[in-house]
Amino acid sequence: xxxxxxxxxxxxxxxxxxxxxxxxxxxxxxxxxxxxxxxxxxxxxxxxxxxxxxxxxxxxxxxxxxxxxxxxxxxxxxxxxxxxxxxxxxxxxxxxxxxxxxxxxxxxxxxxxxxxxxxxxxxxxxxxxxxxxxxxxxxxxxxxxxxxxxxxxxxxxxxxxxxxxxxxxxxxxxxxxxxxxxxx
Amino acid sequence: xxxxxxxxxxxxxxxxxxxxxxxxxxxxxxxxxxxxxxxxxxxxxxxxxxxxxxxxxxxxxxxxxxxxxxxxxxxxxxxxxxxxxxxxxxxxxxxxxxxxxxxxxxxxxxxxxxxxxxxxxxxxxxxxxxxxxxxxxxxxxxxxxxxxxxxxxxxxxxxxxxxxxxxxxxxxxxxxxxxxxxxxxxxxxxxxxxxxxxxxxxxxxxxxxxxxxxxxxxxxxxxxxxxxxxxxxxxxxxxxxxxxxxxxxxxxxxxxxxxxxxxxxxxxxxxxxxxxxxxxxxxxxxxxxxxxxxxxxxxxxxxxxxxxxxxxxxxxxxxxxxxxxxxxxxxxxxxxxxxxxxxxxxxxxxxxxxxxxxxxxxxxxxxxxxxxxxxxxxxxxxxxxxxxxxxxxxxxxxxxxxxxxxxxxxxxxxxxxxxxxxxxxxxxxxxxxxxxxxxxxxxxxxxxxxxxxxxxxxxxxxxxxxxxxxxxxxxxxxxxxxxxxxxxxxxxxxxxxxxxxxxxxxxxxxxxxxxxxxxxxxxxxxxxxxxxxxxxxxxxxxxxxxxxxxxxxxxxxxxxxxxxxxxxxxxxx
Numbered sequence: 001x002x003x004x005x006x007x008x009x010x011x012x013x014x015x016x017x018x019x020x021x022x023x024x025x026x027x028x029x030x031x032x033x034x035x036x037x038x039x040x041x042x043x044x045x046x047x048x049x050x051x052x053x054x055x056x057x058x059x060x061x062x063x064x065x066x067x068x069x070x071x072x073x074x075x076x077x078x079x080x081x082x083x084x085x086x087x088x089x090x091x092x093x094x095x096x097x098x099x100x101x102x103x104x105x106x107x108x109x110x111x112x113x114x115x116x117x118x119x120x121x122x123x124x125x126x127x128x129x130x131x132x133x134x135x136x137x138x139x140x141x142x143x144x145x146x147x148x149x150x151x152x153x154x155x156x157x158x159x160x161x162x163x164x165x166x167x168x169x170x171x172x173x174x175x176x177x178x179x180x181x182x183x184x
Numbered sequence: 185x186x187x188x189x190x191x192x193x194x195x196x197x198x199x200x201x202x203x204x205x206x207x208x209x210x211x212x213x214x215x216x217x218x219x220x221x222x223x224x225x226x227x228x229x230x231x232x233x234x235x236x237x238x239x240x241x242x243x244x245x246x247x248x249x250x251x252x253x254x255x256x257x258x259x260x261x262x263x264x265x266x267x268x269x270x271x272x273x274x275x276x277x278x279x280x281x282x283x284x285x286x287x288x289x290x291x292x293x294x295x296x297x298x299x300x301x302x303x304x305x306x307x308x309x310x311x312x313x314x315x316x317x318x319x320x321x322x323x324x325x326x327x328x329x330x331x332x333x334x335x336x337x338x339x340x341x342x343x344x345x346x347x348x349x350x351x352x353x354x355x356x357x358x359x360x361x362x363x364x365x366x367x368x369x370x371x372x373x374x375x376x377x378x379x380x381x382x383x384x385x386x387x388x389x390x391x392x393x394x395x396x397x398x399x400x401x402x403x404x405x406x407x408x409x410x411x412x413x414x415x416x417x418x419x420x421x422x423x424x425x426x427x428x429x430x431x432x433x434x435x436x437x438x439x440x441x442x443x444x445x446x447x448x449x450x451x452x453x454x455x456x457x458x459x460x461x462x463x464x465x466x467x468x469x470x471x472x473x474x475x476x477x478x479x480x481x482x483x484x485x486x487x488x489x490x491x492x493x494x495x496x497x498x499x500x501x502x503x504x505x506x507x508x509x510x511x512x513x514x515x516x517x518x519x520x521x522x523x524x525x526x527x528x529x530x531x532x533x534x535x536x537x538x539x540x541x542x543x544x545x546x547x548x549x550x551x552x553x554x555x556x557x558x559x560x561x562x563x564x565x566x567x568x569x570x571x572x573x574x575x576x577x578x579x580x581x582x583x584x585x586x587x588x589x590x591x592x593x594x595x596x597x598x599x600x601x602x603x604x605x606x607x608x609x610x611x612x613x614x615x616x617x618x619x620x621x622x623x624x625x626x627x628x629x630x631x632x633x634x635x636x637x638x639x640x641x642x643x644x645x646x647x648x649x650x651x652x653x654x655x656x657x658x659x660x661x662x663x664x665x666x667x668x669x670x671x672x673x674x675x676x677x678x679x680x681x682x683x684x685x686x687x688x689x690x691x692x693x694x695x696x697x698x699x700x701x702x703x704x705x706x707x708x709x710x711x712x713x714x715x716x717x718x719x720x721x722x723x724x725x726x727x728x729x730x731x732x733x734x735x736x737x738x739x740x741x742x743x744x745x746x747x748x749x750x751x752x753x754x755x756x757x
Binding site: 072073074075076078079090091092093095101102103104127128171174175177178 | 335338339340344366367368369372373445446447448449450451452454455
């Protein structure tokens with residue numbers, strides 16, 4: 001499709017009226033800031049923006065209230081991640097007695113924050129509620145390597161998620177209770 | 185009927201007696217008899233008839249290679265049979281078509297009564313309704329019942345992604361569970377044997393594993409213990425599930441109950457690339473799928489080929505992949521004479537040294553683990569140099585199912601290409617004598633450690649030139665003057681001829697590491713440098729190389745790379 005460029009009128013070709021109308025906005029803000037104390041800009045980074053509810057910032061890993069790493073290394077986030085920012089190293093076949101009835105926990109979990117597009121698919125796909133997009137938006141580092149956050153860093157930034165269900169704990173409790181009724 | 189077919193002049197296509205039935209209203213002609221798990225002809229079942237018509241009936245316990253058990257009930261379908269009147273004549277509709285009586289519960293004629301498609305034979309005029317509302321409802325109910333005590337722990341289950349419970353839940357399942365009671369908890373992380381870990385909670389009690397190990401392997405190791413909802417798969421008390429075919433039960437298990445200790449928690453299956461390849465453990469040549477991710481081989485799985493390995497492979501072969509990714513792989517091309525570290529430089533030096541070699545002063549020891557193409561090129565080199573060639577025999581204990589006594593995957597290929605004689609390794613002592621007497625001054629070794637097969641390190645020291653190509657370091661590679669790093673079968677393409685004379689091909693799954701290159705590639709360059717291949721006649725592609733070999737070797741006459749297919753072809757041996 002070819003869009004025809006319309007001819008400018010002589011008034012428009014002067015440019016000055018448009019320029020002046022723009023400057024009017026600038027002067028209005030200048031006047032308001034200087035004399036009426038109505039500030040429209042911010043002294044970033046000393047002053048920070050209040051992040052609204054539902055904002056999609058950096059994805060971090062969480063632990064539950066009993067200090068259990070909630071991620072079980074199902075790798076669905078790695079699969080769904082559109083820019084392939086997530087990389088998980090599964091635990092391998094050795095039985096880890098610390099994991100209890102969960103059996104599985106990532107050996108390593110890396111998010112490349114330079115690649116992350118903050119889409120929130122990882123949070124949406126997670127069947128264990130182990131990864132959340134938090135409110136951090138200004139991630140900086142001095143090297144590319146530094147911007148690849150590992151498991152330890154992600155967990156410390158993510159903090160604790162109050163899990164009302166705690167399904168694995170409940171499963172373990174159920175199994176323990178049934179031991180009395182189990183056939184020999 | 186069977187005698188009639190035996191006398192048929194064209195045994196390839198005997199006339200098959202067929203039945204006409206209707207499947208979801210579509211008229212289909214299916215054979216009256218079809219082979220069962222043991223290969224004997226039996227009345228065709230509903231499930232087989234549906235398969236002929238291209239309709240998949242969901243099932244858990246049924247497996248085409250195992251005896252029918254009929255215990256999962258997932259393949260229930262609604263059906264109808266032609267009505268017979270009191271006069272033993274078919275009842276007809278007004279338009280003259282036979283009237284069909286849908287199967288219903290006795291004394292409850294409004295409730296459809298399904299039949300398990302895996303074990304119910306078809307009869308003439310029968311109508312099957314695998315797509316009807318009643319069938320769908322039966323499947324939903326069966327699935328709901330199977331999921332009652334299922335832990336729904338897909339995030340930590342290795343089967344996720346290739347799980348029949350997941351697949352059928354998507355098609356026939358319900359979004360929410362009506363079961364509010366506490367689930368029965370069963371043993372988890374059960375150490376069933378040295379290679380198998382069992383999670384009893386996930387089991388749907390299809391008994392595929394029990395039937396496999398009892399009827400196919402002949403090791404009656406597994407069974408079901410306890411009663412009712414406490415039914416549990418277990419090994420015989422005090423015994424371990426430990427035969428050479430245990431890992432096949434992991435493939436057979438439609439859910440995640442039986443897991444491989446080796447592959448457990450290594451990688452989610454949906455990340456893996458699957459490559460059609462061959463097992464190199466013995467001369468059987470089991471067809472496999474190599475599962476790899478990011479140039480790392482993670483598992484082997486058997487691939488169905490009824491002419492070779494059916495659906496199975498042995499545990500030894502399946503776990504024989506870790507050497508491919510070993511840290512000490514040979515990854516540097518080296519000329520220890522001049523210090524050259526490039527392929528072109530080293531190959532040129534090798535060619536120069538071979539050009540000056542006196543006729544009859546060269547010997548070649550190739551490996552029967554190499555592909556036909558490589559052996560064919562080596563034979564060409566040997567003919568040009570007037571060299572004596574042989575390979576190394578590798579014997580072991582065989583069994584009645586799959587493992588062959590010959591542990592070389594391509595002994596017959598070595599014989600057909602003319603590298604080795606019927607009795608493999610017969611020339612090796614003569615080569616050793618030749619080196620000792622100083623007749624043989626140059627030795628070319630491919631993929632074998634000759635110091636373990638009669639040509640010791642001292643003898644190797646007497647050689648003027650030792651040219652070695654291998655994958656892993658050994659005593660021979662350490663003494664090489666020219667070291668050419670080769671590729672594992674997973675890193676290249678090629679063909680093997682198995683013990684029964686079946687020519688099969690394997691494809692490339694991962695990239696070779698470092699300098700390593702497919703042997704066929706650098707051998708072609710070497711031959712060109714020596715002026716053997718003959719300018720424009722030399723093939724430029726791997727397919728071309730195979731086709732050239734097929735034209736020159738009588739046993740492969742008429743073959744082309746594109747015509748081998750995934751299942752291979754028989755060649756005269």
